[in-house]
Amino acid sequence: MAAIGPSSKIVIVGSGVFGISTALWLARSGYKDVTVLDMQDTARMAYDPSCVDSASADLNKIIRFSYGSEIEYQRLATEAAKIWDEWNLEILTAPTNELPERLRHGDRKLWWNVGMLRMSCESDLGDFEITTLDNMEREGIREFQFRTDDDRDVTRARERGWAHKLDPCRRQDRLGTHKAVLDSTAGFVYAYKSCAWAQHLARKAGVKMILDPQRGKVVDITTKSDQPVVHTADGLRYTADLVVVAGGGWTPSLVPEVQGLLETTAGSVANISIPKDRPELWERFAPENQPVITWGSWQGKEVYSLPRDENGTFKIGWRKTKWTNFEDVREQRISVPRTAHVTERKETRLPIDALNGIKEYISVNFPELVPLGITSTRLCWYTDSIDNSFVVDFVPGRPGVAVCSGGSGHGFKFLPILGREVVKILEGRGSQTVYGHMWRWRSSSEPMRNGLEEGEQGPRVLSKQTMATKADWTFTGQ
Ligand SMILES: Cc1cc2nc3c(=O)[nH]c(=O)nc-3n(C[C@H](O)[C@H](O)[C@H](O)COP(=O)(O)OP(=O)(O)OC[C@H]3O[C@@H](n4cnc5c(N)ncnc54)[C@H](O)[C@@H]3O)c2cc1C
Structure with a gap:
């Protein structure tokens, strides 16, 4: 060419x-x-x-x-x-009428450096986490990581204003153990x-x-x-x-x-709506107080959550299994998205395994959200290489x-x-x-x-799953 x-x-x-x-x-x-x-x-x-x-x-x-x-x-x-930093500044200083409609209202900030807490679901951190910290030591970026069970790290977190994000689930008090590392460089974007x-x-x-x-x-x-x-x-x-x-x-x-x-696969996402008229919850789940959290990565849980947004939506994702959906396309069997709007066969439900994984995360780590139940779910399709x-x-x-x-x-x-x-x-x-x-x-x-x-013979195929219904969105009986 x-x-x-x-x-x-x-x-x-x-x-x-x-x-x-x-x-x-x-x-x-x-x-x-x-x-x-x-x-x-x-x-x-x-x-x-x-x-x-x-x-x-x-x-x-x-x-x-x-x-x-x-x-x-x-x-x-x-x-x-x-560039995320530059974009934040550009948007903050731009005249409102020069912004795209979506950015004229509510939070103008795209990138939020709220930290990311990598929580273990066991009584130790796990080998992968220890190796990651060792690599960071070699790269000279270890100082931005705070181990919750290391006194020097906790002191450094306090000095740098991150201490309130070390145990947002109050696990030490409630469960008697909390092994985690707070990465103060990370966060989220809208x-x-x-x-x-x-x-x-x-x-x-x-x-x-x-x-x-x-x-x-x-x-x-x-x-x-x-x-x-x-x-x-x-x-x-x-x-x-x-x-x-x-x-x-x-x-x-x-x-x-x-x-x-x-290969086209789907991640599983659920939302919980936090009501504005519950000031204690509203504050706790705000980006100022709540980091991004991952739970049990590499330990068989693989759940994460992000702080609530300006409308109170608290998003939880489950990534232990990525689903596939094979259909006939151009005389081949190819995994294709099955989404809420644009595909012929619509889907917003999650496989029950994914929903149960998300509910377990909430029950163990945020029991105060249990009475609220799940508000919506979504399969999010992308390509894995x-x-x-x-x-x-x-x-x-x-x-x-x-x-x-x-x-x-x-x-x-x-x-x-x-x-x-x-x-x-x-x-x-x-x-x-x-x-x-x-x-x-x-x-x-x-x-x-x-x-x-x-391929299609594998256990991740969507048609082989039991799908959760709205009745499963409550935590009754857990
Ligand atoms: C559940 C989930 C969580 C994730 N979390 C993170 C994260 O925390 N951090 C991170 O960095 N990344 C994350 N990712 C990955 C990230 O979202 C993707 O890598 C990225 O958004 C992929 O963008 P894309 O442009 O490839 O595809 P898409 O965003 O899917 O865009 C594809 C576009 O192509 C259009 N299109 C498709 N076919 C046609 C056609 N025939 N004609 C015309 N238009 C067409 C579609 O309408 C669509 O708008 C996550 C992904 C998922 C699914």
Whole structure:
């Protein structure tokens, strides 16, 4: 394929984190003809998770910089943090009428450095946590981590104003044990507001958007005279120099060649609504007092929660099992999203195992929320890769078609920076960059490939699960 240049016609499929970040960085790098297509009107609905189905259209996402031994992701997250800080400042100081609608009301801050408490569900921290802390010592970032059972750490936490976040579940008093590490560098971003902001910046930089269930929906990508042709649901065709498929969980159904490298899976999310007229609860779960919490990671629980938002929504996620949903697509069996709005077969329920895991987390750690019950649930669909690393590369045998996906449950934090690295890959410089190498088209002969080896025979298939109903949302009988 001929190298792309500033006048190349570039079509990006998908206005989630991967598509918007790519569009923004292309436009800022001088590309003049960039169009984003999306089958959902993410502009009008402003990525509101109550009406948009995508991994990026969510209430909030965790931002962490500690990546264990995966130093390249740690460095990229640290670079992203500088831009998250800049975006916070830009939004705070911008005249209200210059902000996208979504950011004109309520909290204007995208990125909140509220800390992340990694709680053990056992009576010791666990080997993984100890190794992580050792790695941090070597990297010179151990001082920002506070072990709840280390007096020097607790003193440092007190001096730096973090002591009130060391045991927000009052576990030591209630359960007689509390082993945890507070990471004071981490926190969360408001996901829907962040996407709305990035889309606003991309438009300002000159990106065109077609966000519509017919005009923006890509139904096929073919090749004519070595150039990709995008077919949309309204019957139109767009010939481009480059098509970048950033379709999140829909990527494997548009580009079936990614089978074996990417798989569409779903995480399980539940919300509890905290009433404003309960001042004690309202205060406790506010970002000022509540960190992001993970419970029993690597110990078989794998639950997390984020502080309540300005409307009182307290989000809990369960990531022990990522569900699959195989259907016939282009004469293959491919896992595809099954969501609340945009898919033919709708789904908002969670498998009962996921709901029970979330209820156990609440019962053990936040018994005061038990009387409130669960308010809503959601399956959040995304793409996992064979090794949890992203996939950004040209599709072999498809001239001018690239994929940009494989967020594997940790892509959101890179929204401000991801596109910078994607542009280098699209310009053919991927082999010279560390991320180009990590995100290349690849295969694996390992027997364990992040669950992708299971396919439709595996136990994670949604149709094999007992689904929870609203009656299961209460904690009666627990
Ligand atoms: C439950 C859950 C929790 C997560 N938590 C975190 C976290 O705490 N921190 C973090 O950093 N990351 C997290 N992630 C990962 C992060 O959300 C994803 O990596 C990221 O949002 C993926 O963005 P995307 O652009 O690839 O896909 P999406 O956001 O899904 O966007 C894809 C877009 O493509 C559009 N599209 C698809 N097919 C077509 C088509 N045929 N035609 C037109 N448009 C199409 C869709 O409408 C959609 O808007 C989490 C993910 C999930 C699911």
